[in-house]
Amino acid sequence: MTNRSSGNRRGAALLLSATLAAPLLTGCGGSGAAPVVVRASAPATLTPVDPAQVTAVSSATSAFGLDLLHALAGTPDGASRNLVLSPSGLAAALAMVLPGARGATADELAKALHTGLTPQQYALAAGALDRRIPPTDGLTLRQADDLWAQQGFPLAQAYLATLAAAFDTGVHTTDFKKDPDGSRRKVNQAVEKATDGRIKDLFNEKQITKDTRLALTDALYLKAKWASPFKHAHTSDQPFHRLDGSTPAVSTMRQNSTFRYAEGSGGILGEPWQAVELPYADGGLAMDLIVPAQGGFAAFSKALDQAQLDRILGGLGDRQIDLTLPKFHFDTSNDLVPALHVLGVHAAFDNRADFTGLLGPGTSERLKVSAVVQKATIQVDEDGTVAAAGSGVVMVPAAGAPTKAVQLRIDRPFLFLIRDTTSGRSVFLGQVTDPQAR
Known part of the structure; x- marks a missing residue:
């Protein structure tokens, strides 16, 4: 798990897998063992992100958030209920998916995210936004992005390098096939820890199964005091x-x-x-x-x-x-697949899905997205605001x-x-x- 609250990127240049020569994940002995974090090697000095691209992704994320709010509020019960969501949390999770997408799959995701940047540019700019605000006495803002992969599932070196450069993160390996419930608990516990216990059970047992190959998560935690507190x-x-x-x-x-x-x-x-x-x-x-x-x-x-x-x-x-x-x-829990369908994202969820950009050699298995979920909570009182969100994407094999x-x-x-x-x-x-x- 990567904690980017401090804005320090030095860790991204000091990657753990210097011995990883091939883009094949080598994992832990079983889901009962501690997950292994695998990273791709990266340059000693990271390429600076173009400020104009960071600004573009910031604006795009806000537009994406409004689209999601409209889609959720447009459901039969949505208009009359409380809603809270994290546009930046889901955008970050999808920013980890986008560099692996190709063809219509990539085009639909990019359109929904309101971006004309390349997938790598989008990921780098999203990662830079996540690191922008350092903590102070009155503010804690933490964001952690993780990818969990089936033990032994091959991922492309270029894809791993993008994750490292954009989000300073690697890949946790676990055994979804052998122990899907134990793997689900590990993923959920990581999100719960990153959100200070506010987001529990992000994925349910129907969303993480023995067919799961990848699970991508973003965990966001905010605690902020008002500049002018209420008495x-x-x-x-x-x-x-x-x-x-x-x-x-x-x-x-x-x-x-x-x-x-x-x-x-x-x-x-x-x-x-x-x-x-x-x-x-x-x-x-x-x-x-x-x-x-x-x-x-x-x-x-x-x-x-x-x-x-x-x-x-x-x-x-x-x-x-x-x-x-x-x-x-209040808390909100949303299955975001219907909302993304409303925004024009279709190919990623069916057998047309093309995520060949994240696959390493040695696999003929195609992937599709099976679940996109977000849980969020917000508390506003006299002193300030505490809010948290967990966003997740699950990928399974496709057919004055x-x-x-x-x-x-x-x-x-x-x-x-x-x-x-x-x-x-x-x-x-x-x-x-x-x-x-x-």
Whole structure:
């Protein structure tokens, strides 16, 4: 497992498998033994990533996240439920898949990810984004990417080298064929550990089987303090207007302070809206809250795209805000295969799949993706935010402020995103329709 919270890339140049001459994985004696991590050799000095490509992938990841949110909210129960997802987490997992894809399989994945970069360029830029924010006293942001392979399954040296250069990671070997349940527990435990225990059982027993050849995971953990914390004494029960018209009393925070704020009405989005940005203590991350007018949430959310989101965020300016915000804490678990189908990814999941770019010599076995899952959790209270996400891919054989305060009562469904305020990349994204729902 690779922990990139410190932003230090030195480990990627000091690779463990200097004796690995061929692109064939040599693994542990069985799934009961400790997994062996295999890495490809890499240059002593890594090639710098083009800043323009990092910016492009940041923007692409945010657009990808909105597409996923729309796809999930478009399901029969999706529009009315709380949702949290990690665009950057799933994008990183797919960035490990993309360099092995060829033909239509690669084209569909790249289109869904909104990128015109080569797979190697995309992976390198995604890895650079993951390392961008170092930890501080007020912020912990960890992201770990891993690939688990069937013992003895051959992977191409060039593919291993891309993983090493982009994510400073190797390949854990295990025996899915002999002990799929034991292997599944190891993968899940690694994700659970990387997310400080917040994401448990990422894969279920139907997703990791004796037919599994590869399992790719991204684990993301965030703990951040508000730059301007809410005072616990100011928290009280206030009504929240659910989509069904009910108004339960929910635990609601309040403070009057200067925040970046914007509002608008009409235009493409139709419904009036208000938006506010709450910075975290380190200054590099912030939570943006976008609140459509009462009764307008569904239409607004459906119409929101990346260009309109950019305009909203670009219009934020300092204002004195009398703000109320409900506390919320909930989990989301999503099978993302249907959502990716909506985004045009099809070939990767059937016998047309072409992942020959990751296969080493000595195998005639073709692979396809059998599962794409993500579990995420978020907790927002007076002190700040704790959030985590686990993303997984399984591969199997194929066939100037005014003095008067603006009032912003967040007492109705709203959208939120946690973003890197420098690059703009969405780290977490979601909607809150019921703060009491878990």
